[in-house]
Amino acid sequence: MKRYFVTGLLIWVPLGITLWVISTLVGAMDGILLLLPEGSRPRDLLGINIPGLGVIGVVLIVLLTGFLTANILGQRLVKFWEDILNRIPVVKSIYGSVKQVSDTVLSDSGNAFRKALLVRFPHNEAWTVAFLTGTPANEIAKQLDGEHVSVYVPTTPNPTSGYFIVVKKSETIELDMSVDEALKYVISMGVVSPTPKLAALLRPDPANPNLPG
Structure with a gap:
């Protein structure tokens, strides 16, 4: 019985934790839809709540942002936005630190966490x-x-x-x-x-x- 119980745990524990993490992430991203004005939310338009729409929305927003900022005009807009943030005392420190770390870790030309x-x-x-x-x-x-x-x-x-x-x-x-x-x-x-x-x-x-x- 003990061996069977442990074998069952080895199957269900990783699966349960994986589903919990995915459910938490999807729920957090779906919460972004609550920022939309009332009447324009998917639940108001479709009459039902469809899990996962927030994930699709976040992916589309990230892709669209990357597409718009990949040209010279987009880079100038980003530079203008960053100049504004860098003039706000508290925001400047937080945003600057986070951006420096993200640029180092996520950049294709960087060596951070590559070895x-x-x-x-x-x-x-x-x-x-x-x-x-x-x-x-x-x-x-x-x-x-x-x-x-x-x-x-x-x-x-x-x-x-x-x-x-x-x-x-x-x-x-x-x-x-x-x-x-x-x-x-x-x-x-x-x-x-x-x-x-x-x-x-x-x-x-x-x-x-x-x-x-």
């Missing part, structure tokens, strides 16, 4: 999976000897929180796995191994037992 690494954390005798976020700021880099990199060390099982650290590039090991695979490995607390190469890297090197192979 998974092994770094020593939280002490020199332990290794953990981290993600390359770039290089240290000039003020930090000039205080350090040698080449360093900035990395993000996610926590388990919630990778949205973690630690930002600066480490020597020579003391990091680039993993032959995608960021998605590394995230799955972190979230599963090491249970879901994405590739046998990671296990080989973590095995001690016979020539130097203090370093992975």
Whole structure:
């Protein structure tokens, strides 16, 4: 009975959590429709509430925004809008910080979160999976000897929180796995191994037992 119960949990728990997350996201996006004037909402026009219309609306708005701002005129309008936001004291700090992070992470030309690494954390005798976020700021880099990199060390099982650290590039090991695979490995607390190469890297090197192979 215990074995059957655990087997059932392994089937239903991931499915239930997935459906809960999707339902929460769809509900949040459908809530955007409440911003429409009364009489123009889908429920008022169709007489019924259709789940998922908010998701379609958000996707269409994002695509339309990207299409309109992909030309010179659209970029000038965005620049004008950003200049206005940057003149508002509190909004300026929040918007500027969020935009800088989003531009770095989502830009095709950026290197943030493009590589998974092994770094020593939280002490020199332990290794953990981290993600390359770039290089240290000039003020930090000039205080350090040698080449360093900035990395993000996610926590388990919630990778949205973690630690930002600066480490020597020579003391990091680039993993032959995608960021998605590394995230799955972190979230599963090491249970879901994405590739046998990671296990080989973590095995001690016979020539130097203090370093992975």
